[in-house]
Amino acid sequence: MCERHYNNYNNYNNYNMHFSFTKYSKLYYAFSGILIAGAIVSLVVFGLKFGIEFTGGSNMEVDFTQNRPANEDISKALTSFDLGEIIIQPTSEKGAVLKFKGVDEATHQQILSKLNELSPVQEKAFQYIGPSIGQELKNKTEIAIGLALISITLYIAFAFRKVSRPVASWKYGLASLVALFHDILIPLGVFSILGKFYSVEITIPIVAALLTILGFSIHDTIVIFDRIRENILRKGMGEFSQTVDLSLNQTIGRSISTVATVLLVMFSLFMFGGETLKYFSLALIVGITCGAYSSIFIASPLLVSWSRWGKSKS
Amino acid sequence: MSQKYIIFIGVLILALLAGNFAYPDYLNKGIDALNGKFHWTLPHFWQKPYSLGLDLQGGVNLIYQADLSTVQDKSTSMAGLRDVIERRVNLFGVSEPVVQIQGQDRLVVQLPGVKDVKQAIDTIGQTPYLEFDEVRTEAESKPILDKIKEVQEAQQKNQDISKIKDWQLALQNPYIKPTELTGKYLSKATVNFDQTTFKPQIDLQFNSEGAKLFENITARNIKKPLAILLDGASIIDTTGDGVIDGSDLYAPIVQDKITGGKAVLTGDMSTKTANDIARRLNSGALPVKIGSPISQETVGPTLGAVSLQKSLWAGIYGLLAVVIFMIVFYRLPGFLASLALIVYVALNLALFKLVPVTLTLAGIGGFILSIGMAVDANILIFARMKEEIRQGKNLSLAISEGFKRAWPSIRDSNINSLIVCAILFIFTTSFIKGFALTLSLGIIVSLFSAIFITRILLLVFIGQRMEKFKWLL
16 A cells, blocks of 8 residues: 555656765765854954944934035044044945944034035934943844754754664764854854945844844744654654655755745845844745755755764674 | 635625724725715724834934942932933923933933924933922012013014013013022922821932931921922822913922921822822932933935835835745645735734834845745745645545644744844834744734634635646645
8 A cells, every 4th residue: 555655656747856965965064164154254354343232332323414525524524533443334325324433412413413424314223232232232142143053953853852763862962063053153144245345334233134044044943853753653764864864855845945035035025124133034044045055955965964873883 | 604604704704804903094085975976974994093113103212321339229319210202302392202211320311303403402411400499489489580581572572582671581480489409408308198098199308418408498498389390380280180380389388497307208199100209209309310321313394204215115015026926836835825925014004003112224124025025934834735635635635634744844944033022022122022922023023814714714715626627726
């Protein structure tokens, strides 16, 4: 009975596609290795450009109603205020974002009226962050990312506690952890390059995006692991690499679809969503794409390599 | 009628209610048209606005660091400070200001739509000022009252009031005048209960200098009221209209000359009122300094409106893209999942109004993200269903197997996302909080829509009669 169904299954609807994913695992490791190494090099060499939420300082967004003065003229007009290094970024047609060291409200108003003398100006937004808040936020971000990594790993190990052979359940957790590092390092590398060449900053929205990547990129890994678990329980112990390959072939369609729907909304946000959410959605796009890749090409092959390694050792 | 149809109708009603609650304009227009045509008087559907964060409606968000080094009981002092700042902020006349204690010694002040930020910061940063005022004699009141009248008349005639001699006199309170006794002479105020009547009373303790001042003042004001003012306004709302303004005045009557610097305020008051008075007396006695804000975020009203507009369109395009994707790749079930997704959007928007969730740009970002994630459960279920059909199972069995077998991975994935949302809440930053809130709400609602609603739709629309149209699946 079961056999007959299995045959049907093979003949129906082109389902005989079978790709041996685990055969080429060294290739994926090498590819990801290069990407991660690149990300780390970029992080070490360029570092991350943190927004004023983290460093403290002032951020002023203005629209000149007539014409935008040249950056040098704006800088010159503001020299009397002792604002440290003033960064002026033109935005849209007549707008500009000014960044300088933290000032109180009185100075802020004086700066505004000084700009008004230069050319009529309308202030769209102003932000001042004290240094203590910035440091606190950095600490909290580190704690949050650490906590997320640990709790996701533990949860995976717990959820797969019923499978202990041929690979122990904690190894599922650890394989996910490796994939998660991969998924968060690559977007960070991308942002360090963007920071260096396009002065894109790490801001609060991007931190929120990075943490969301951790939560979402694990979804595909769970779907694949869940199928591996099911196949082991149903078909019994065969060659583990075959079980993983079968599971990957069975689930790859839905892995791509689930990621595609999220990417669709994030691309829409990236293109139409306005300035604040632009890099937030970009971080998610990069991270979720990495997550889809790592679930299929890193986390699952890792399980196989691990079981082989275990065998050869014993 | 079988059970599934009853549930289906229930879901339909829920969806209609949620949709119209989220966006009642069309329904209300329809009601207006009907009322006009048939002379009915149907009421409008419940109109409740969305609560928008500062980044979307414009306004200022200030964070203060209180200096608690000189006070003993930190949490009480912070409560007192919050109370004082709230009183001041209410004077700005902005709609729904927020004053919140954050952590141990931080105060967050949000002023939506405030015009003069500098003045707001100046007013908030002042040290609370507590004063005890005595009644003016009639001879003292008269010139002030006359001057007020003169100024008012000049104003009516649109004359320049600054030309009137001594016009500043009109700014004074005609009935009471400050005494030398102020908050700095008060050591503390505590609420106690009378031993026999069990009514609440407030014990005041002045320092040695204050004791002498209080003795003199009480001596010359026996059987007369002595008003207590904080920041120039009555210490409590005595008219009971919920706001403290010029018509309120808290002025206990001095019964006798009081020596030794200890006084008791008695009278018919609730425990809450007594606590309010004592807390405010203390905030004037041991003022907590907050200085200038350690963080300030000002968003102009136009920027907020533009951001809102853009993110809404991004959401609509994203939703459309997901609907098209689902229909192209999953045909009939994909169409049903799209219906469930639209119900999901309506339910979520209705919840935003109902809870209410303060919508920020981040919150909208989280919500848009959740639209993309909401159909993921459907994708997993449908993929599984197809597999079961390929294995030769009949439709209804395939549907129920699809749900059953896809469930563990749906559960595990969503729990993981919820874990991350919970971690995000350790950030006290309002951006991240707003994002985590809408995302976690979205995850929970999506489980309901993607599993429960889609299942009902599948059961109702895909019966055994669909066996011949398997290509649609």
